Amino acid sequence: MAKILRGATAQETHSAILDLIRSSGTVTRVDLADRSGLTGASISRVVKRLLADGLIIETGYGDPTGGKRATLLQFNPRARHAIGIAVDTPSTTYVVTDMSGRVIEQVSSRGIGKDAPATAVQRITAELEDLIVKAEIEPSTLVGVGVALAGRQGRGGTRLLRTDSEKYAWEPFAVRDTLKDAIDHPIVVENDSTCAAIGEFWAGKIPSVNDFATVYMAAGFGLGLVTNGDVYRGSSSNVGEIGHMVLDVNGPQCWCGGQGCLESLAxxxxxxxxxxQDETLADKLGLRGRRLSTRSDFAKIARLAAAGDPRCVELIEESATYLAKALLSITNLLDLNQIILAGPGFSEAGDIYVRVAAQELNRLSFVRAMHPTRVELSKLGPSAAALGAASLVLHTQLTPHQNTRS
Structure with a gap:
């Protein structure tokens, strides 16, 4: 933290101290000075401003040390609010969170399905307005709206939306600009895996010195990487397409044009x-075999695997093994010590994916002799992308010193 604050502007200093309070839970002014490298006088000035803005509160006293007991500081969770929206084929999820990432209101509606993006955005705008009224939050405390989408970032802020209908259709559409015209609040649009990663960082109170990766599975796989307190986006905000890491050069054709990608295998x-291909199992599960039913069919397989059905366990373990191989390469490349699995794809049989990935990494990781690589399920649940989208708004608006977005 001290290195971050050398030569920092006043705004960056306030942002960094606010983030330090966020990740600490409760902290004293003395603690802030020790951890930031700033003088006690500088910390007092920053804290006074943050208290005046209502972003932090004083909450009791620290342990006695023989002198005057130090006042404890913490985030004021009710000071600001954010809305996160996860747009997906089966459903659209909306959450309203306070500044700590706690969900105040959550609703779901039908997904994008076969709707044209313009039609979907029009409906989302109307549902968003209803949600703000239902949540009963003061408009002045709403810092913005975050939107999580599956797909690639195009030029000029457009998104190439990916849907589950008709061979993963892609369509360039200016989601952010369209929403800006309809909603009188700051709008942030990001990939769902990136949102999930920043949600873990913000709502999970992870310190900015801890680097980690989040793998998000819905229709496919994406990876969000948090380093130095911000998500790494790459040169065009399209980082993390782990689903198109090639694992088998002679493998099946992938819809992206490649061959043997993780997505085509797992x-x-x-x-x-x-x-x-197993008629007995397909009949037993009632698999429908239609593209738009893929998610629900997969959930049936995963539920039965979690219950111990041998054939379904075999199918999920095969998928988990391919994912583990991809994570092994990612870990060897980035020297990760923490990987979080998030998203609806891990809801039913996530424990199997965790077990297989952890075994693979701690058996073969290049750095296994130096440190283990922890693999764990997200604590944010199936709504990780929506929660992450709200967290991304808070992250962007309240801690701009960490935000690399241009």
């Missing part, structure tokens, strides 16, 4: 296709 569609 994503829900691949698991459902293999299950469908």
């Amino acid at each position: 994503a829900p569609a691949a698991v459902v296709a293999r299950a469908g």
